[in-house]
Amino acid sequence: MAQKETSALILAAGKGIRMKSDMPKVLHMVCGAPMLGYVLETARACSLNPIRVVVGYGHARVQKEFAGKKIDWIRQKEQLGTGHAVMTAAAKYQGFTGEVLVLPGDVPLLTAETVNLLLRAHRRAKADCTILTAELNDPAGYGRIIRDGRGAVSAIVEHKDATKAQLKIKEINSGIMVFRGASLFGIIRELKSDNAQGEYYLTDVVTLLKRRRKKVAAFTVEDGREVLGINSRAQLAEVGRIMRMRIIERFMEEGVTIVDPENTYIERDVEIGRDTVILPYTVINAGVRVGRGCEVGPFTHLRVGTVMEDGAEVGNFTEVKKGLIGRNTKAKHLSYLGDVKIGADANIGAGTIVANYDGRKKHLTVIGRGAFVGSGSVLVAPVKVGKNAVTGAGAVVTRAHDVPDGGVVVGVPARPLKKKKTEKKKKKRR
Numbered sequence: 001m002a003q004k005e006t007s008a009l010i011l012a013a014g015k016g017i018r019m020k021s022d023m024p025k026v027l028h029m030v031c032g033a034p035m036l037g038y039v040l041e042t043a044r045a046c047s048l049n050p051i052r053v054v055v056g057y058g059h060a061r062v063q064k065e066f067a068g069k070k071i072d073w074i075r076q077k078e079q080l081g082t083g084h085a086v087m088t089a090a091a092k093y094q095g096f097t098g099e100v101l102v103l104p105g106d107v108p109l110l111t112a113e114t115v116n117l118l119l120r121a122h123r124r125a126k127a128d129c130t131i132l133t134a135e136l137n138d139p140a141g142y143g144r145i146i147r148d149g150r151g152a153v154s155a156i157v158e159h160k161d162a163t164k165a166q167l168k169i170k171e172i173n174s175g176i177m178v179f180r181g182a183s184l185f186g187i188i189r190e191l192k193s194d195n196a197q198g199e200y201y202l203t204d205v206v207t208l209l210k211r212r213r214k215k216v217a218a219f220t221v222e223d224g225r226e227v228l229g230i231n232s233r234a235q236l237a238e239v240g241r242i243m244r245m246r247i248i249e250r251f252m253e254e255g256v257t258i259v260d261p262e263n264t265y266i267e268r269d270v271e272i273g274r275d276t277v278i279l280p281y282t283v284i285n286a287g288v289r290v291g292r293g294c295e296v297g298p299f300t301h302l303r304v305g306t307v308m309e310d311g312a313e314v315g316n317f318t319e320v321k322k323g324l325i326g327r328n329t330k331a332k333h334l335s336y337l338g339d340v341k342i343g344a345d346a347n348i349g350a351g352t353i354v355a356n357y358d359g360r361k362k363h364l365t366v367i368g369r370g371a372f373v374g375s376g377s378v379l380v381a382p383v384k385v386g387k388n389a390v391t392g393a394g395a396v397v398t399r400a401h402d403v404p405d406g407g408v409v410v411g412v413p414a415r416p417l418k419k420k421k422t423e424k425k426k427k428k429r430r
Contacts, residue, residue, distance in 0.1 A: 005098035006119065007181070008048035011085045012036055012105030013056030013076040018232045024058035026105040027065055028236055031243045032267030032286030034065060035230060038108035045112035046119070048101060052092060054085045081199025082175070083191040090188055096181045102202065104175040106230045109242060114226055118178060118219050127217040128183035128209055131156070132176040134224035141231070142172035143203050145218065153216045156203035160196040171220070173203060174227035183214055243268075251278075264297075273310065291327075309344070321356075326369065338362070339381065343369030349393070351376040358399075368405065392417070 016025025026036035036053075043051050055062050056076040063073055076088045086102065093100065099122070101115070114132070122130035131153060133145050144166050146155040156173045157166050187208050191200045206216050221227055230236050247268060248261045255274030258264050264278055267286040272278070276290055279297030284290070288302045291310035296302065300314050305322030308314065312325040315332035323337045326344040331337060333350035339362050340354045352373050356362045358381075365379050368387035376394040379385065384402040391397060392410030403409050408417040 006046075006048050006178075007093070007096065007098060007100050008043040008046075008051045008103055009086065009089055009100050010036070010039055010043065010051070010053045010103045010105050011082055011175075012062060013054050013059075013079050013085055015057035015079070016106075016231060019236070020233075024055075024062050025230070027058070027062060028230070030108045030230075030236070030240050031247065032269065035108040035239075036062070036066070036105045039103055039105055039110065040066070040069065040071070042110055042112050042115060043101075043103065046115045052089060053105070054089055056085075080193065081197070082202035083188065083200030083204060086184070086202055087188050087191070087200065090185050093181055093185050096185075098181055099178055100181045100184055101178045102176065104229055107174070107176070107227055108230075109226045109228055109239060109246075110176070111226060114221050115176075118176070121219040122178045122217065125215065125217040128180045128214040129206060130178050130217040130219055131206070132174045132178075132227065133171050133218050133220045134174055134227045135170050135220065136172055136224050137170070139170055139172045142174075144169040145171040145173055147171075153206065153218050154210060155207050158195065158197075158201060158203065172227075174221070175229065176227065177202070179205075183209065187212070323354075340365045340367065342367040343371070343387065345369060346371045346373070348373050349375035349377060353378045354381065355379065356381045363399070 012026040014025055019025050027034045050072050052072040052074055054074045054076050056079045059075055074089045074092060076085050118130060118132050141159050143156045143158045144162055145153060146157055148154045184205065187205060190208055191204050193200050195201060209216055225242055228239055230239055244265060245261065247266050248258055248264060251272050252258055256272045257277045260280035263280045265283045267284065269286040270284050270288050272290045273292030275292055276294040281299045282297035284302045285304050287304040288306045290296065290308045293311045294308050295313040299317045301319040303321040306320045308325045309327040311328040313330045313332060314320060314325060316334065318331050318335045321338040324341045325331065326342050326346060328344055329342050329346040331348035335348055335352040337354050338356040346367055346369065354365045355378055356365065363381035365381045366384045367373065368385060368389060370388040371385050372390045373385065374391050374393040374395060377391045378396045380397060380399045383397055383399055385391065386403055386405035386407060388406050389403040390408045391403065391414060395410050395414040396412045397403060397409060397414040409415060410417050
C-alpha cells in the first residue's frame with residue numbers, strides 16, 4: 001500500500017453498560033441515524049481507506065445494520081479495552097506502512113473538517129502519534145492530557161486512574177488518535193492491564209512511544225462539542241440536541257424560516273426548499289422532502305417517505321406517512337394521511353382519516369387534482385377519489401368504492417349524491 005494511505009480503525013465493540021440497553025450502543029439513534037453511521041460517513045468524507053470496524057457485543061446486529069457498505073469487520077470476542085481492540089485488529093495491518101486513524105464509534109458530532117485538520121497537523125509534525133484533544137468545562141469521565149514543562153504531551157491518564165491534581169486538568173483525550181502504522185503495531189503488544197479497570201488502554205501507547213523517544217503531538221479541536229462521546233441516555237439526548245441545532249441552522253442559512261428552532265425537530269437526510277415556513281412543535285423524520293414555499297405546522301408530524309410539493313400546506317395535529325402532498329394542496333387540521341397520493345390544488349378537510357391498514361397490509365389511497373375531501377371523512381384504502389370529486393362531511397368511503405372524477409359522495413357508507421326530482425324537471429324544461 002502507498003505510504004500516504006490512511007486507514008480508519010473504528011472501535012465499536014462495547015455494549016455501553018450505562019445505556020442500560022440490550023441494543024449495541026453504536027446503534028442508538030441520533031436524529032434519525034445510528035451514531036456509528038455518522039462516524040462512517042465522516043471517514044468516507046475524508047477518503048480514508050480501508051475502513052475497518054471492530055465489533056463485539058451484538059456484532060451480528062451491527063453488521064446487519066450496515067450490510068452492503070464497504071467495511072472490513074473485525075470481531076473482538078472479549079471486550080478488554082481500547083488497546084485490546086487495536087490488538088485484535090493488528091493482523092489486518094501486516095505490511096501496512098501508512099497512517100491509522102483510530103476513531104471511537106460513539107462520536108457522531110465529529111466533522112470531516114476536523115479530521116482533515118488533525119491529519120494535516122500529524123503530517124506537518126512528522127509525528128508517530130497525534131492526539132485530538134479538547135478543552136472541556138466539565139471533563140469528568142475523560143482521560144486527561146499530561147504535558148511536560150515544555151508543553152509537550154508526556155502521557156494520558158484515564159479518569160479513574162487520575163490523581164486529584166490531574167482531575168483538575170481541563171484538556172482531555174477525545175479518544176481520536178492518528179498513528180504512523182508501523183509505530184502503533186510495533187508496540188501495541190507491550191500494553192499491560194494493570195490499572196483500575198483491568199483493561200488494555202490504547203492511551204498507554206503514548207507512554208510507550210515516549211520511552212522510545214518517538215514523537216507524540218496533539219491537535220486541539222476548536223469546538224469541544226465535536227468530540228463528545230455517548231455513554232448514557234442523558235448524553236445521547238444532549239448530542240441529539242446539538243445535532244438537531246446543526247441541521248436547523250443549515251436550513252435557516254439556506255432560506256428556510258424556522259419560527260422556533262428550540263421546539264422544532266428535524267432529522268438528518270431531509271430536504272426543505274427555500275421560503276418554506278416551519279412552525280413550532282413540528283417533527284420531520286429522515287427521508288422527508290419538502291418543496292419551496294410550503295408551510296408545515298404547528299404540531300405536525302411528517303414521517304419517512306413523505307413528499308410535499310411546492311406551495312403545499314400541512315398544519316395543526318396532522319400526521320403524514322409515506323404521503324405525496326401535491327402542489328398547493330392543503331391539509332391543515334387534525335388529519336392522518338398514510339400511504340396516500342394527493343394531486344395538486346386539493347383540499348383535505350379537518351379530521352380526515354386515510355385508513356391505510358387492514359390489519360395485515362397497508363394499501364394506497366389516491367386523491368385526484370382539485371378534489372375536496374369534507375371534514376371528518378374516512379377513506380378506507382385501497383380507494384380512489386377522482387379529480388375535482390367531493391366527499392361530504394363525515395363520509396366513509398369504503399375500500400374499492402372509488403369516487404369518479406367530478407363525483408359527489410355522502411353518508412356512511414358513502415354513496416353518490418342523488419339530484420332532486422325538481423332539479424331534473426327544471427333541466428328538462430330548459
